[in-house]
Amino acid sequence: MATLLKFLVIGLLGSLLGLAVTYYSLVRGASFDEVQAGAWTRWPKNGSMEIDPYARAMLARSGQLPLGTAEGLSFFAWKDSAGDALRAQCDYVVSGPVPPTRYWTLSLYSPSGSLVDNPAKRFDFTSAEILRAGDGSFQIAVSRNARPGNWLPVGNVPRFTLVLRLYDTLFDFGTAKVEASALPKIVRGHCQ
Amino acid sequence: MSFTDRLLAFLLYGIAVAFVAGIVHIVAILIMPEFAPHDAFSRLSSLSAANQPVLLPQALPGHELTPFEDPAVAQAVCMFDLAKGSLHVRANIDPDHLLTLSFRSRSGRVFYGVTDRAAVHGKIDIRIVTAAQLQVVEAGDDEDNPPQEFRLVAPQLKGFVLIDALVARPSERAAAEARATSVVCAPEAVAQN
Numbered sequence: 001m002a003t004l005l006k007f008l009v010i011g012l013l014g015s016l017l018g019l020a021v022t023y024y025s026l027v028r029g030a031s032f033d034e035v036q037a038g039a040w041t042r043w044p045k046n047g048s049m050e051i052d053p054y055a056r057a058m059l060a061r062s063g064q065l066p067l068g069t070a071e072g073l074s075f076f077a078w079k080d081s082a083g084d085a086l087r088a089q090c091d092y093v094v095s096g097p098v099p100p101t102r103y104w105t106l107s108l109y110s111p112s113g114s115l116v117d118n119p120a121k122r123f124d125f126t127s128a129e130i131l132r133a134g135d136g137s138f139q140i141a142v143s144r145n146a147r148p149g150n151w152l153p154v155g156n157v158p159r160f161t162l163v164l165r166l167y168d169t170l171f172d173f174g175t176a177k178v179e180a181s182a183l184p185k186i187v188r189g190h191c192q
Numbered sequence: 193m194s195f196t197d198r199l200l201a202f203l204l205y206g207i208a209v210a211f212v213a214g215i216v217h218i219v220a221i222l223i224m225p226e227f228a229p230h231d232a233f234s235r236l237s238s239l240s241a242a243n244q245p246v247l248l249p250q251a252l253p254g255h256e257l258t259p260f261e262d263p264a265v266a267q268a269v270c271m272f273d274l275a276k277g278s279l280h281v282r283a284n285i286d287p288d289h290l291l292t293l294s295f296r297s298r299s300g301r302v303f304y305g306v307t308d309r310a311a312v313h314g315k316i317d318i319r320i321v322t323a324a325q326l327q328v329v330e331a332g333d334d335e336d337n338p339p340q341e342f343r344l345v346a347p348q349l350k351g352f353v354l355i356d357a358l359v360a361r362p363s364e365r366a367a368a369e370a371r372a373t374s375v376v377c378a379p380e381a382v383a384q385n
Binding site for chain 2: 006010011013014015016017018019021022025047048049051053054056057059060061062063064065066067068069070071072102103105107109112113114115116117123124126128129163165167168
């Protein structure tokens with residue numbers, strides 16, 4: 001009887017500990033193939049058969065649909081190029097090179113991935129609609145307050161996330177590393 | 193019982209608990225994609241329809257189907273269950289507009305993807321089959337007249353095809369939605385013994 005009780009206690013404690021570790025690892029976002037490039041984070045295998053079990057469990061939990069590798073690449077930013085968290089009370093400018101691709105889109109989300117309502121009803125920019133300088137370069141102002149040119153409004157959230165998606169890239173990046181210098185910079189301006 | 197004996201016994205219990213915890217953790221991570229109640233497959237499977245893709249609602253604040261949806265894309269989805277036969281996916285391609293197809297399994301793996309640039313003579317023609325169905329279908333092929341379709345073996349019986357059409361400018365949304373839903377998803381029975 002005592003032995004059975006011991007087995008039960010071990011099984012119960014072990015199960016609780018195992019589930020706690022599982023929960024913690026999914027909330028913390030542990031994944032084996034996270035690649036950083038400047039402000040941007042990418043999970044190269046999430047859109048392929050080689051996706052690791054942790055990433056798959058995380059996506060199953062969130063319900064997110066990652067871009068397939070053949071469709072394009074996505075890069076997530078929670079921080080600016082200086083490494084500070086993206087905060088709604090600050091102004092940011094996104095500018096710089098984008099890897100050669102047929103189209104790209106830049107979208108703004110709350111950290112949990114929902115779109116943020118704003119009076120301008122502007123949630124993203126695509127490479128086709130963006131205003132460019134004479135040399136083809138562009139600047140996107142990310143701010144709560146209206147800005148001239150390409151203005152991506154932040155809306156009423158304390159923190160936000162930017163996602164850059166490259167559709168139908170002209171190079172096959174595969175799981176290769178994309179250098180930080182090949183991606184746009186997120187530079188913080190004035191903070192309220 | 194000496195102190196060392198107690199310590200050893202305690203250690204042994206600790207190891208046993210850690211062992212159980214390890215197994216529970218690994219099993220939980222591995223079965224999560226099949227049983228998660230709010231994964232993408234579960235969210236999409238309520239929208240099923242036969243023979244034609246279902247347009248997903250436009251991503252707007254408070255009306256997103258999945259997190260981190262690209263608002264600049266019109267999406268449609270075809271659910272499939274190969275237990276009932278293969279799924280034939282056909283699309284006529286307009287080369288000026290970006291259209292991508294991704295083939296995803298029940299457990300969240302993207303097992304294949306194409307963009308409109310992969311079209312042959314303006315058409316994409318893909319048949320999703322199981323390994324057993326592939327043998328049956330290939331046995332029925334006419335050798336002098338090779339099939340035009342590309343046959344794709346799915347890693348699982350259930351899954352879905354996600355169709356993305358880029359909305360390059362907001363005024364193009366209706367056209368992009370029409371392109372996404374113009375893809376034909378036709379279940380086809382395969383004679384099996």
